Amino acid sequence: MESSAPATPSETPRPALLSGKMGKEGQGSDALLRLVKAVLPPLLGLAAFVAIWYVATLSGGSGIPGPVATWQEAVKLFGDPFYRNTPNDQGIGWNVLASLQRVGIGFGIAAAVGIPLGFLIGRFDFLARMLSPIISLLRPVSPLAWLPIGLLVFKKADPAATWTLFICSIWPMILNTAAGVKQVPQDYLNVARVLALSEWQVFTRILLPAVLPAVLTGVRLSIGVAWLVIVAAEMLTGGVGIGFWVWDEWNNLNVAHILIAIGVIGIVGLLLDQGLMLLAKRFTFESR
Amino acid sequence: MVSATPIDRHADKFVHLQGVEQAFATKQGRFVALRDIDLAIAKGEFITLIGHSGCGKSTLLNLIAGLTVPTAGALICDGREIAKPGPERAVVFQNHSLLPWLTCFGNIHLAVEKVFGAKEGKARLKARTDAALALVGLAHAAAKYPHEISGGMKQRVGIARALSMEPKVLLMDEPFGALDALTRAKLQDELLKICEATRATVVMVTHDVDEAVLLADRVVMLNNGPAATIGEILPVPLARPRDRLALAADPTYLACRQAVLTFLYEKQRHPQPLAA
Ligand SMILES: Nc1ncnc2c1ncn2[C@@H]1O[C@H](COP(=O)(O)OP(=O)(O)OP(=O)(O)O)[C@@H](O)[C@H]1O
Ligand SMILES: [Mg+2]
Numbered sequence: 001m002e003s004s005a006p007a008t009p010s011e012t013p014r015p016a017l018l019s020g021k022m023g024k025e026g027q028g029s030d031a032l033l034r035l036v037k038a039v040l041p042p043l044l045g046l047a048a049f050v051a052i053w054y055v056a057t058l059s060g061g062s063g064i065p066g067p068v069a070t071w072q073e074a075v076k077l078f079g080d081p082f083y084r085n086t087p088n089d090q091g092i093g094w095n096v097l098a099s100l101q102r103v104g105i106g107f108g109i110a111a112a113v114g115i116p117l118g119f120l121i122g123r124f125d126f127l128a129r130m131l132s133p134i135i136s137l138l139r140p141v142s143p144l145a146w147l148p149i150g151l152l153v154f155k156k157a158d159p160a161a162t163w164t165l166f167i168c169s170i171w172p173m174i175l176n177t178a179a180g181v182k183q184v185p186q187d188y189l190n191v192a193r194v195l196a197l198s199e200w201q202v203f204t205r206i207l208l209p210a211v212l213p214a215v216l217t218g219v220r221l222s223i224g225v226a227w228l229v230i231v232a233a234e235m236l237t238g239g240v241g242i243g244f245w246v247w248d249e250w251n252n253l254n255v256a257h258i259l260i261a262i263g264v265i266g267i268v269g270l271l272l273d274q275g276l277m278l279l280a281k282r283f284t285f286e287s288r
Numbered sequence: 289m290v291s292a293t294p295i296d297r298h299a300d301k302f303v304h305l306q307g308v309e310q311a312f313a314t315k316q317g318r319f320v321a322l323r324d325i326d327l328a329i330a331k332g333e334f335i336t337l338i339g340h341s342g343c344g345k346s347t348l349l350n351l352i353a354g355l356t357v358p359t360a361g362a363l364i365c366d367g368r369e370i371a372k373p374g375p376e377r378a379v380v381f382q383n384h385s386l387l388p389w390l391t392c393f394g395n396i397h398l399a400v401e402k403v404f405g406a407k408e409g410k411a412r413l414k415a416r417t418d419a420a421l422a423l424v425g426l427a428h429a430a431a432k433y434p435h436e437i438s439g440g441m442k443q444r445v446g447i448a449r450a451l452s453m454e455p456k457v458l459l460m461d462e463p464f465g466a467l468d469a470l471t472r473a474k475l476q477d478e479l480l481k482i483c484e485a486t487r488a489t490v491v492m493v494t495h496d497v498d499e500a501v502l503l504a505d506r507v508v509m510l511n512n513g514p515a516a517t518i519g520e521i522l523p524v525p526l527a528r529p530r531d532r533l534a535l536a537a538d539p540t541y542l543a544c545r546q547a548v549l550t551f552l553y554e555k556q557r558h559p560q561p562l563a564a
Contacts (some may be wrong), residue, residue, distance in 0.1 A: 190355055194377070194378065195354065195398065195402045196373065196405075209387070209389040285435070
């Protein structure tokens, strides 16, 4: 987790990496060149980012801590990520886990509803035309607008946050699944018809595998949106969670912690996205 | 018309097309692809269907398969109206239509499982699948996915899939189109052997005049579209089994070949401006 502080890696490892690889030059300077080409630009970008950050915060007037101070805070913070003092004072690890759990539940319910609904909408045109005005109307609404409804119905903050995540992550899954079903080539369905597959077999043998890549795209987008929304939702609902933690640190005027939280949120989001990308690759077939 | 077909004439009118018309609703209005198609195919007969590109060969095959319904006329198979597709009329699709998430084995096994799964055990189904793969010379590619094999290999898997279903009627849309001459000849011979063994009725679309004559009991030649009709039906009175080498100099064979060529290149010389 130490990589969460963007200050570290940029300056030191680059020369080390280069010199380390230089030794093997005899084996393949081509591979080395490719490695340098792949690694150098992102490292330079990070270095530039940190440099600008450093210069901009040099005077200290803005109240935003510089990279060094932030790094020192991060080391302290991640030295003990799983402590528990009071419900409102827990380690950053617990906060991240709480947020992930909320996203998992809200997203899970959304998947359980949205993916089957997407299949139905994709397969039955009547249903598609019935639901499309509602979906078009509700989809662009900021999920946070649903929070009060959740609070009203569930009377508690936690389920209300889950409800908000549910609402925001359901649309990409419905739409992508439905589009995937619609795009299943007629050829595959013709094969199914010649084989006289039953409707259930058409579903499990043809539609499901054919649509899986589209479904996974929907899942990826959904989780991305959910992870965006969780921070805002938790700021409003309180409790444990990375969003609440950001808000709490703001009230404490601990800006270094907020910066660290931003880094953590970014990295967790990146990991979620990359993980799902890997999963999607695993299930994607090459068509012809 | 359906009930008018007498039972005792099933054998020589095993597949019977009566006044079939197929029109499509297009943006430019109604497009009649085929009209007035009358054809009676006997049980065990081998029909080849030839005509210029876009004349409606695939359309006709789809009708017999039951994948589309005619806008007029009736199609009967084995005394029953063709209402929908089914495994007793297996199709080798022009674009092979393999399922990309299944291996070659998996693609064929899906068909085998569907047709024989109810009465046969797992080992037997696997044996059938392996046999079908071996038949088209692809035993070594069983575990490969469609995107990992060549176009000709895909076509062979498509053929194996259709043959594995032991259909009563085998409908093939240019099944050997993407194959080299050698493989093509080998598969043609295999196909003839299989058809003789199973007495399957075959309708095969082809662009190849030699193939049309070599394989067929009758060559059905379609006029150019739109609104294509059957232009000529040429019986090929050659004894079976046929030997391609001996036939190369056979006067009957050459006469049939000449007849088809004449139809295609003189009577139907002006194909439609390339539409599709
Ligand atoms: N679904 C459809 N909608 C509209 N027109 C169609 C449709 N299917 C086929 N056609 C038209 O019907 C005609 C016959 O098409 P078909 O695919 O049967 O030709 P073909 O003889 O199989 O040609 P090829 O040898 O190139 O495969 C073409 O003019 C085509 O444009
Ligand atoms: Mg065709």
